[in-house]
Amino acid sequence: MIRVIxxxxxxxxxxxxxxxxxxxxxxxxxSSFVNIFEKQPSPNTPPLQIPIPPxxxxxxxSLGHLNANTNNHEMxxxxxxxxxxxxxxxxxxxxxxLNQWPDLEPPYIPLDFINFDKIEPIPTHQQAQCSDSILRTxxxxxxxxxxxxxxxxVYTCPKLSQTFDDGPSPHTIKLLDAMSDxxxxxxxxxxxxxxxxxxxxxxxxxxxxxxxxxxxxxxLPSLSNEDVIAQIEWSIWAMNATSGHLPKWFRPPYGGIDNxxxxxxxxxxxxxxxxxxDTFDWKMLDSSTTRKESEILSxxxxxxxxxxxxxxxxxxxxxxxTVDVGIQIYEKxxxxxxxxxxxxxxxxxxxxxxxxxxxEYVFELGGKVAPKGGK
Numbered sequence: 185m186i187r188v189i190x191x192x193x194x195x196x197x198x199x200x201x202x203x204x205x206x207x208x209x210x211x212x213x214x215s216s217f218v219n220i221f222e223k224q225p226s227p228n229t230p231p232l233q234i235p236i237p238p239x240x241x242x243x244x245x246s247l248g249h250l251n252a253n254t255n256n257h258e259m260x261x262x263x264x265x266x267x268x269x270x271x272x273x274x275x276x277x278x279x280x281x282l283n284q285w286p287d288l289e290p291p292y293i294p295l296d297f298i299n300f301d302k303i304e305p306i307p308t309h310q311q312a313q314c315s316d317s318i319l320r321t322x323x324x325x326x327x328x329x330x331x332x333x334x335x336x337x338v339y340t341c342p343k344l345s346q347t348f349d350d351g352p353s354p355h356t357i358k359l360l361d362a363m364s365d366x367x368x369x370x371x372x373x374x375x376x377x378x379x380x381x382x383x384x385x386x387x388x389x390x391x392x393x394x395x396x397x398x399x400x401x402x403x404l405p406s407l408s409n410e411d412v413i414a415q416i417e418w419s420i421w422a423m424n425a426t427s428g429h430l431p432k433w434f435r436p437p438y439g440g441i442d443n444x445x446x447x448x449x450x451x452x453x454x455x456x457x458x459x460x461x462d463t464f465d466w467k468m469l470d471s472s473t474t475r476k477e478s479e480i481l482s483x484x485x486x487x488x489x490x491x492x493x494x495x496x497x498x499x500x501x502x503x504x505x506t507v508d509v510g511i512q513i514y515e516k517x518x519x520x521x522x523x524x525x526x527x528x529x530x531x532x533x534x535x536x537x538x539x540x541x542x543x544e545y546v547f548e549l550g551g552k553v554a555p556k557g558g559k
């Protein structure tokens with residue numbers, strides 16, 4: 185029997201998927217919001233490019249609706265152009281039978297706390313392909329198709345607050361240096377954690393909240409249940425092996441989430457984090473658009489006024505230019521304003537589980553705590 189690398193006693197304290205689903209009532213973001221749909225990327229990225237996603241975005245027409253266009257900021261080619269720096273831990277070898285971190289297609293490793301009978305039977309769909317009638321219903325509650333959110337989704341904040349996706353990267357620390365008087369939330373990719381573990385560790389040590397953004401930025405509603413689990417479990421293992429914690433907060437790439445994905449996520453004890461303002465900062469890198477820093481600042485200023493200083497901003501810390509605009513947002517619009525991390529936005533916990541860094545505890549296996557590199 186495969187042993188479980190997550191802490192079963194921790195997960196047992198959370199509401200089960202079936203109990204939670206039975207009392208959750210879906211709600212849709214008001215009809216004044218519109219979706220931006222993006223196609224899946226193709227695998228032809230230049231060698232040193234770190235991925236930037238084109239997320240589905242609810243934005244009011246007054247903010248200047250941007251038409252959907254093909255994303256040409258692809259995921260890094262496989263094998264990864266940045267070799268992993270993080271050693272593959274012995275405990276993960278013992279658990280998986282593998283000897284190295286996976287590429288962009290992580291293998292599914294069965295976990296005995298995942299109950300497939302509790303996974304909602306919502307059909308798969310590709311990005312921007314939302315014609316299946318069930319996707320229009322509260323039963324599916326698709327955010328990427330119809331901006332539907334569940335009551336346990338986080339998609340706004342009492343204080344207008346920045347969040348960042350796709351790191352860690354060589355540019356992340358510049359961002360955090362500029363925002364040194366606040367704490368923010370970073371949604372990280374497993375493939376980038378193992379390539380830039382020192383950036384991840386430094387971000388965590390500074391007190392920023394580290395969330396999961398999957399292993400390799402796949403559009404989850406298009407994947408099988410097993411592949412969704414693989415994207416989540418490998419991202420958790422990378423975070424755990426790097427800084428010794430199990431994440432609570434999860435942002436789906438491209439905003440791709442429905443109740444099938446949520447029913448898997450809840451079995452990990454995690455919650456989805458979405459947004460109500462998208463900077464579209466990735467469009468600055470797209471030759472087919474003319475998105476400028478000044479437009480981002482203007483749109484956000486309008487949003488800030490309309491929402492009374494509330495909201496959750498989607499940004500990216502994987503590319504120099506998006507980091508620079510993130511710093512501009514902070515310095516020109518939000519400096520001196522109180523920003524909240526995601527758990528503070530909703531009064532939640534920072535992590536499901538943390539291990540004492542000074543003792544280098546990085547995992548718990550079958551109730552037994554072991555040090556990094558140990559058996």
